[in-house]
Amino acid sequence: MKSKAEKINDYIDNCLEPQELLAFEEEMEADSTLREEVELYRDVQATLSKRMSRQEQELRQSLVHAQHKNRTTTGKTLPFKKMLTYAIPIVAAACIIVVVRLFFFQSPDDLYNLPTMHTAVVRGATDGESSYAKAATLFNAEDYNAAMPLLQDLVSGDPTNLQYKYYLGLCHYGMAEYTLAAQILEPLAAGTSVFKNESRYYLALAYHKEGKDQEAIQALKQVEDTSTMFKKASRLLQKLELKK
Numbered sequence: 001m002k003s004k005a006e007k008i009n010d011y012i013d014n015c016l017e018p019q020e021l022l023a024f025e026e027e028m029e030a031d032s033t034l035r036e037e038v039e040l041y042r043d044v045q046a047t048l049s050k051r052m053s054r055q056e057q058e059l060r061q062s063l064v065h066a067q068h069k070n071r072t073t074t075g076k077t078l079p080f081k082k083m084l085t086y087a088i089p090i091v092a093a094a095c096i097i098v099v100v101r102l103f104f105f106q107s108p109d110d111l112y113n114l115p116t117m118h119t120a121v122v123r124g125a126t127d128g129e130s131s132y133a134k135a136a137t138l139f140n141a142e143d144y145n146a147a148m149p150l151l152q153d154l155v156s157g158d159p160t161n162l163q164y165k166y167y168l169g170l171c172h173y174g175m176a177e178y179t180l181a182a183q184i185l186e187p188l189a190a191g192t193s194v195f196k197n198e199s200r201y202y203l204a205l206a207y208h209k210e211g212k213d214q215e216a217i218q219a220l221k222q223v224e225d226t227s228t229m230f231k232k233a234s235r236l237l238q239k240l241e242l243k244k
Contacts, residue, residue: 007020008038011024043119112205131153132164134150139171144171148172151171152168166195168184169185170202178207181203181206182206200219201220201236204217205236208236213240220236
């Protein structure tokens with residue numbers, strides 16, 4: 001019998017048989033914790049996919065293909081421990097490449113990349129949860145033009161939801177509408193929500209794209225040193241100050 005982790009992995013990789021898929025989706029409907037775990041796995045996968053090169057993606061797909069081929073030829077899944085025997089070399093190779101790329105070959109372009117849009121709404125579920133999930137899928141595919149109307153509708157329906165506003169601002173940034181992005185991000189950057197530091201960073205980027213480097217520098221200096229954005233903010237700050 002498969003473990004929960006194996007089921008989630010197979011669901012994400014589209015390796016479940018039709019009956020298994022139906023049962024798993026019914027289980028997700030009844031179990032909010034399972035839904036959160038699936039979304040978390042998707043977020044991690046999306047983040048890694050953005051950082052992986054074509055060769056790294058092929059390594060991962062080789063593992064998925066091998067697992068699927070085993071099922072179709074034998075009619076059953078290898079025991080998880082045995083599967084690890086084949087998986088570990090592939091996964092280890094992919095991880096080494098990713099780590100090397102992350103820590104030794106950071107591209108300056110990563111300062112300007114938008115983050116993955118989280119699929120779980122911070123302040124509880126709303127009637128717009130389905131629209132939000134669709135917007136997240138489009139945003140993470142960098143289809144900002146299609147994600148924009150969905151996010152605009154979400155903000156109109158719930159103007160107090162700061163998460164909707166945050167991603168709407170980022171969507172404007174992704175569409176090179178830097179003035180509109182700044183207008184949305186400014187009050188978030190000045191606030192006290194969980195999005196304040198991220199908003200300050202991307203507000204700085206919008207200012208920078210508009211040629212307002214002095215305003216960008218001030219926004220970057222407000223990013224707190226306890227924030228996950230602090231290292232990137234420091235790098236961008238150093239870059240902008242060298243231009244002065």
